Amino acid sequence: MSQAVTMEKMVAFCKRRGFVYQSSEIYGGLRSSYDYGPLGVEMKRNIKEEWWRSTVHMRDDVVGLDAAIIMHPKVWEASGHTATFNDMLVESRTSKRRYRADHLIEDATGIDAEGLSPEELTKIIQEDDRVKDPVDGGRDFAPVRPFNLMFETYMGPVKSDENLAYLRPETAQGIFVNFKNVTQTSRVKVPFGIAQQGKSFRNEITPGNFIFRTREFEQMEMEFFVEPGTDEEWHEYWIEERWNWYLNLGIREENLRRYEHPKEKLSHYSKRTVDIEYNYPFAGWSELEGVANRTDYDLKQHAEHSGENLEYIDQTTNNRYYPYVIEPAVGPDRIMLAFLMDAYTEEEVNGEERTVLKLHPRIAPTKAAVFPLSKKQPVSTIARELYDDLKGDYRLFYDDSGSIGRRYRRQDEAGTPFCVTVDFDTIEDKQVTIRDRDTLKQERIPIKAVRDRLKDLISG
Numbered sequence: 453m454s455q456a457v458t459m460e461k462m463v464a465f466c467k468r469r470g471f472v473y474q475s476s477e478i479y480g481g482l483r484s485s486y487d488y489g490p491l492g493v494e495m496k497r498n499i500k501e502e503w504w505r506s507t508v509h510m511r512d513d514v515v516g517l518d519a520a521i522i523m524h525p526k527v528w529e530a531s532g533h534t535a536t537f538n539d540m541l542v543e544s545r546t547s548k549r550r551y552r553a554d555h556l557i558e559d560a561t562g563i564d565a566e567g568l569s570p571e572e573l574t575k576i577i578q579e580d581d582r583v584k585d586p587v588d589g590g591r592d593f594a595p596v597r598p599f600n601l602m603f604e605t606y607m608g609p610v611k612s613d614e615n616l617a618y619l620r621p622e623t624a625q626g627i628f629v630n631f632k633n634v635t636q637t638s639r640v641k642v643p644f645g646i647a648q649q650g651k652s653f654r655n656e657i658t659p660g661n662f663i664f665r666t667r668e669f670e671q672m673e674m675e676f677f678v679e680p681g682t683d684e685e686w687h688e689y690w691i692e693e694r695w696n697w698y699l700n701l702g703i704r705e706e707n708l709r710r711y712e713h714p715k716e717k718l719s720h721y722s723k724r725t726v727d728i729e730y731n732y733p734f735a736g737w738s739e740l741e742g743v744a745n746r747t748d749y750d751l752k753q754h755a756e757h758s759g760e761n762l763e764y765i766d767q768t769t770n771n772r773y774y775p776y777v778i779e780p781a782v783g784p785d786r787i788m789l790a791f792l793m794d795a796y797t798e799e800e801v802n803g804e805e806r807t808v809l810k811l812h813p814r815i816a817p818t819k820a821a822v823f824p825l826s827k828k829q830p831v832s833t834i835a836r837e838l839y840d841d842l843k844g845d846y847r848l849f850y851d852d853s854g855s856i857g858r859r860y861r862r863q864d865e866a867g868t869p870f871c872v873t874v875d876f877d878t879i880e881d882k883q884v885t886i887r888d889r890d891t892l893k894q895e896r897i898p899i900k901a902v903r904d905r906l907k908d909l910i911s912g
């Protein structure tokens with residue numbers, strides 16, 4: 453079953469089937485950078501599309517935004533990133549390797565070290581001899597120091613401090629700095645949200661676990677602006693919404709849980725944060741998504757640093773206030789890994805082993821495959837016509853090579869939920885067979901009914 457799939461197996465599978473490749477592989481690969489292949493790019497687009505559809509299109513109270521990756525450096529001063537977006541770095545003097553101090557301690561001792569100060573971390577590392585350099589077992593570490601995770605770059609031809617800029621470490625700030633623009637140019641009224649998807653960059657000290665933690669990744673964030681005093685209720689609402697999103701897309705509930713951040717470890721802007729965690733086989737329970745109550749922190753900070761009044765004016769009561777913000781924030785790369793892990797299944801069917809990705813049809817890279825039983829006419833012509841007719845609706849795959857059994861197995865591995873076969877009887881009865889990936893059941897329906905039937909099946 454999927455629980456048993458190891459990371460090694462998943463990485464090999466993703467490469468073999470064209471989901472994910474190591475970046476720059478022909479040059480030996482770039483650590484922690486990955487490229488999405490033909491199936492992977494379709495799957496990731498589907499994840500982003502599903503999020504956008506449910507978060508923006510299906511709602512009357514959320515609008516979208518696409519802000520630039522490189523923003524004014526003052527944004528990051530105001531948000532607190534320049535001063536506090538740090539991880540705790542420790543260097544082993546023997547191997548010269550660098551580690552995240554909290555992770556090093558947690559892995560060796562089980563002590564929860566997240567959020568501790570450099571001094572506290574240094575003390576534990578020096579005093580607890582269970583903490584060793586994983587590479588050479590050494591215990592000679594330099595003092596722990598904060599390391600800022602923002603990627604630096606320079607705007608224009610001169611590499612000077614004045615031209616220093618950053619690649620955004622989160623998409624959220626692009627939303628906050630556009631709060632006034634959006635309220636003035638669209639007819640939103642509190643409570644409402646602004647959603648954004650796009651690349652973020654963090655110079656993680658120890659990236660790893662495949663696409664779980666990389667230095668360049670995508671985020672999908674939505675800032676939901678509410679009246680102060682209603683924030684706690686809205687927070688609960690969004691935790692519930694996001695939880696159900698995963699369930700509706702087929703994630704097994706036993707692999708999800710909520711994690712309440714302890715008060716003393718909350719980020720500087722947060723009143724309360726609840727993570728939705730997934731039980732990744734390689735790492736155990738880990739953050740999939742965070743749902744934070746960011747209060748009015750960001751808007752007030754930007755108002756102070758920019759000199760702009762960013763208050764919201766309620767047109768009916770003429771009340772002015774800084775809204776509180778509820779933020780569900782997640783990365784599609786991390787979601788994709790959870791979906792893949794959850795869906796990967798090795799099972800026996802009629803005495804034969806098969807590998808199948810039991811992905812929800814909305815997430816599956818290819819929605820359906822069309823197979824002519826024979827390459828000869830008119831079977832192949834009928835199949836081709838059906839394929840051409842449907843391919844504008846969604847990603848479809850045409851396959852006329854190899855035995856039908858082999859073609860099914862290829863699609864099972866790719867997670868394709870439906871296979872439509874045109875056979876010799878089709879010539880007479882104008883009907884085709886649709887085979888279901890999971891139940892293996894086959895139904896015979898008129899060619900004319902295929903479009904509507906697939907539409908029903910895919911929307912699940």
Ligand SMILES: Nc1ncnc2c1ncn2[C@@H]1O[C@H](COP(=O)(O)OP(=O)(O)OP(=O)(O)O)[C@@H](O)[C@H]1O
Pocket residue numbers: 622654656663664665666667668669670671739740741742781782783784785786787
């Ligand atoms: N380096 C990364 N690679 C891939 N996805 C990421 C990365 N960092 C964050 N994300 C995604 O963005 C979401 C929101 O970011 P957030 O700042 O809350 O993460 P975080 O708490 O720093 O994550 P972690 O504790 O795992 O580093 C995360 O829940 C995750 O899905």
